[in-house]
Amino acid sequence: MITDQIAEIRSRKPLVLNITNYVTVNDCANILLAIGASPIMADDEQEVEELAALSQGLVINIGTLNRRTLRSMVLAGKKANELGVPVVLDPVGNGATRLRTEAANLLLKEVRCAVIRGNVSEIRMAYAGSGRTKGVDADDGEAIPLANLVRMARSFSAETGAVIAITGGKDIVSTADKSYVIANGHEKMARITGSGCMLTALVGAFCAAGCADLDRVVAAVAAMGLAGEIAAKECRGTGGFRALLLDAISNMDDKRLGEGIKVEEFKGGDEALSGHR
Amino acid sequence: MITDQIAEIRSRKPLVLNITNYVTVNDCANILLAIGASPIMADDEQEVEELAALSQGLVINIGTLNRRTLRSMVLAGKKANELGVPVVLDPVGNGATRLRTEAANLLLKEVRCAVIRGNVSEIRMAYAGSGRTKGVDADDGEAIPLANLVRMARSFSAETGAVIAITGGKDIVSTADKSYVIANGHEKMARITGSGCMLTALVGAFCAAGCADLDRVVAAVAAMGLAGEIAAKECRGTGGFRALLLDAISNMDDKRLGEGIKVEEFKGGDEALSGHR
Amino acid sequence: MITDQIAEIRSRKPLVLNITNYVTVNDCANILLAIGASPIMADDEQEVEELAALSQGLVINIGTLNRRTLRSMVLAGKKANELGVPVVLDPVGNGATRLRTEAANLLLKEVRCAVIRGNVSEIRMAYAGSGRTKGVDADDGEAIPLANLVRMARSFSAETGAVIAITGGKDIVSTADKSYVIANGHEKMARITGSGCMLTALVGAFCAAGCADLDRVVAAVAAMGLAGEIAAKECRGTGGFRALLLDAISNMDDKRLGEGIKVEEFKGGDEALSGHR
Numbered sequence: 001m002i003t004d005q006i007a008e009i010r011s012r013k014p015l016v017l018n019i020t021n022y023v024t025v026n027d028c029a030n031i032l033l034a035i036g037a038s039p040i041m042a043d044d045e046q047e048v049e050e051l052a053a054l055s056q057g058l059v060i061n062i063g064t065l066n067r068r069t070l071r072s073m074v075l076a077g078k079k080a081n082e083l084g085v086p087v088v089l090d091p092v093g094n095g096a097t098r099l100r101t102e103a104a105n106l107l108l109k110e111v112r113c114a115v116i117r118g119n120v121s122e123i124r125m126a127y128a129g130s131g132r133t134k135g136v137d138a139d140d141g142e143a144i145p146l147a148n149l150v151r152m153a154r155s156f157s158a159e160t161g162a163v164i165a166i167t168g169g170k171d172i173v174s175t176a177d178k179s180y181v182i183a184n185g186h187e188k189m190a191r192i193t194g195s196g197c198m199l200t201a202l203v204g205a206f207c208a209a210g211c212a213d214l215d216r217v218v219a220a221v222a223a224m225g226l227a228g229e230i231a232a233k234e235c236r237g238t239g240g241f242r243a244l245l246l247d248a249i250s251n252m253d254d255k256r257l258g259e260g261i262k263v264e265e266f267k268g269g270d271e272a273l274s275g276h277r
Numbered sequence: 278m279i280t281d282q283i284a285e286i287r288s289r290k291p292l293v294l295n296i297t298n299y300v301t302v303n304d305c306a307n308i309l310l311a312i313g314a315s316p317i318m319a320d321d322e323q324e325v326e327e328l329a330a331l332s333q334g335l336v337i338n339i340g341t342l343n344r345r346t347l348r349s350m351v352l353a354g355k356k357a358n359e360l361g362v363p364v365v366l367d368p369v370g371n372g373a374t375r376l377r378t379e380a381a382n383l384l385l386k387e388v389r390c391a392v393i394r395g396n397v398s399e400i401r402m403a404y405a406g407s408g409r410t411k412g413v414d415a416d417d418g419e420a421i422p423l424a425n426l427v428r429m430a431r432s433f434s435a436e437t438g439a440v441i442a443i444t445g446g447k448d449i450v451s452t453a454d455k456s457y458v459i460a461n462g463h464e465k466m467a468r469i470t471g472s473g474c475m476l477t478a479l480v481g482a483f484c485a486a487g488c489a490d491l492d493r494v495v496a497a498v499a500a501m502g503l504a505g506e507i508a509a510k511e512c513r514g515t516g517g518f519r520a521l522l523l524d525a526i527s528n529m530d531d532k533r534l535g536e537g538i539k540v541e542e543f544k545g546g547d548e549a550l551s552g553h554r
Numbered sequence: 555m556i557t558d559q560i561a562e563i564r565s566r567k568p569l570v571l572n573i574t575n576y577v578t579v580n581d582c583a584n585i586l587l588a589i590g591a592s593p594i595m596a597d598d599e600q601e602v603e604e605l606a607a608l609s610q611g612l613v614i615n616i617g618t619l620n621r622r623t624l625r626s627m628v629l630a631g632k633k634a635n636e637l638g639v640p641v642v643l644d645p646v647g648n649g650a651t652r653l654r655t656e657a658a659n660l661l662l663k664e665v666r667c668a669v670i671r672g673n674v675s676e677i678r679m680a681y682a683g684s685g686r687t688k689g690v691d692a693d694d695g696e697a698i699p700l701a702n703l704v705r706m707a708r709s710f711s712a713e714t715g716a717v718i719a720i721t722g723g724k725d726i727v728s729t730a731d732k733s734y735v736i737a738n739g740h741e742k743m744a745r746i747t748g749s750g751c752m753l754t755a756l757v758g759a760f761c762a763a764g765c766a767d768l769d770r771v772v773a774a775v776a777a778m779g780l781a782g783e784i785a786a787k788e789c790r791g792t793g794g795f796r797a798l799l800l801d802a803i804s805n806m807d808d809k810r811l812g813e814g815i816k817v818e819e820f821k822g823g824d825e826a827l828s829g830h831r
Contacts (some may be wrong), residue, residue: 003579020301021318022299022576023302023303023306023318024303025576025577026303026577026578026580026581026747027303029577029578029747030746030747030792030793030796033744033745033746033747033792034745034791034792034793039747040650041575041577041617041618042618042619043618043620043649044618044619044620044621044653045745046621046651046652046653047619047650047651047652047653047654049652050650050651050652050653051650054650062318062726063318064318064320064321065319065321065324066320066321066323066345067321067323068620093317095326096317096324096328096331097319097324097328098323098324098325098327099321099323099324099327100324121445151555156604170761181460190310191310191527192307193303193306193307193310193316194303194306201508201532235524236524236528237311237520237521237523237524237525237526237527237528238307238310238523238524238526238527239307239311239519239521239522239523239524239525239526239527240520240521240522240523240524242307242520242793243520243791243793243796243797244791244793244794245305245793246791246793246794247789247790247792247793247794248791248793249685249791249792249793250745250791250792251790251791298595299576299579300579300580300583301580301583301596303580303617304580333706340595341595341596341597341599342596342598342600342601343597343600343622344598344600356782362687368595370594373594373601373604373605373608374596374600374604374605375600375601376598376600376601376603376604377601450639467587467589468587468804469584469587470583470584470587470593471580471583512801513801513805514588514797514800514801514802514804514805515584515587515588515800515801515803515804516584516588516796516797516798516799516800516801516803516804517797517798517801518803519584519797526672
């Protein structure tokens, strides 16, 4: 499953355009550099189409949305679609406000996404127009059976053509007919801002270096989780954890990822998830 | 004085909406997560009222103000007032420019603040419409007698109903009739950006988990100072200090805070400040 | 060459106004504090002239430009010119999009810059209106002979009156008739976002504390490179590198810089560059 995805990024250094929020934009640029990609962060409608045309990947993140940047996201997304540049969407906080829900819906209608990455609430909201997220964090209280999530992911993928990544305690990465469950990660990742945004950026790098296929999204999600595990071993608090996470990504290679990945194809039934690796 | 304020935050995980500057927004989100709260950072007028209604606390910081975000601050503040959500104001750089002074004055007129936190110059300007701050940093050269500052804080509190926190070498936290002086902190805190903003966010978390009373503001100010002391012990420069500060907050609990707090009720006269703890 | 430039900054604590991008703004503020300056980051046209008038230096960085902030840059730049406040320009990504090229050209036309700092592509584009940068990173593939770069820098300096700093593997700092080549630095600096922006901010601090002369720009460029070397020795990844870089700047003094600087006056011919220090 993990072959040479990271080597590909490090040799091709794909340019990834990010129209993203100002909270975690620095972390996103740094994680893209750490994995070997070349980040550009921009949001003005006068230049995003040109930048999308120069890029091998486009990441759209609605974390601190406004009217001006939403227009830029649509413009860049359409240009990327026109040129075959893969678009990765992170509908941050989707469902928390009308602005976010409408923005996510608009983006899903106007832009063909190669990957959609969010937590359960965000993806559920994007999929169904229902539910209510608690701010921008996943609602850990929700105990939706994995099989139901996989069913939703598959159906959402069939509808949009996108690879769907639902991340949380365990992560689901799915197309319309094939789904993986990834058990990498560490609870400390939820104790810093930007874990989700950085993962989405990372997915952008993996797709930009090759194509937006299921294996690459699985690799990106597992790489982030594995980096979280590595960082958690040494950190003494959440301040150090962020730096260690970037360290781990900057030192990640395909061999390490292949050895550390905990992934299993979902065949139906939660019992299938007992073993991993 | 310190009972279970931090335990309360960690168990309730209050949602704190921050309309803040783009310089230290990441640090503010991270310190809120470190203490156990759930941050949302947003600034668009189309969604801030909805977000304020979902939140248990609202932090307004005018660090990189513009016309668009000022409107959002007023809208969110009014909604928070309507719903009884405590509002914490940080009038960053108040007095440095007409825009900031007018913005601070507008916010004080339109929004009922539960806590106002700033350095001497910012609070003095907010209080009196006089003085001139040097950029956004406190002017260390000012040697205003503590008793005068306490008098100002009490009078400002009586006028606004807010708990006033004036932070600097020593910190004053005051209502109209009761004032504490806190001697925690370390000079290295002034060597990184965001010490003040992070403290204001932290005050937001303490208030959001319970209510905006004097004890909680004292606890937040002392926790930040104590974290600075802990971080200063180990750091070898200002780059590491920031991470260690977040580490210290993420490891802080009520016991540690109770043991490390250096607080004294102000009874008048500087000599009262000789001992602490 | 290095006399007391850093001591000057640490004793004068010059106020440096930054109209900059939201990606690396926090790093820029932190590096300014680390070297001993007082940063203000702001971008609203209602206040930037007032802030420029309070400041001893102005740094303009077009990293995440938009129409609103471009107006502010011009206003602040003109005010700084009027008052003799040195302006340092970083034309980030110049050449990558029409917006950036036009913005850089507008700024060069409307504002008299004391220093212009960029990578080869950015400076070449600013100089000649030709070329095409790859996003915002330097195109390492280009192997333009040093002598050609020096010729361009001298000619660009003669045209603008600015000290020109072209940074990359080796750095060139030049006026119209005198040029230095600096060999400090480490390749890991290109693995984090903000190395260039932070350097530009640092140049702002050195100029703001004294004046924008060749020696001070050389000192700033060398200090950044030396900090990169120091940080690279200890770091285990790119996450830690950023913090160690700030640590190194916060611990830098003129003695250390004088001992570590690798600078040589350019006399023509690449062979002149064999030795350094």
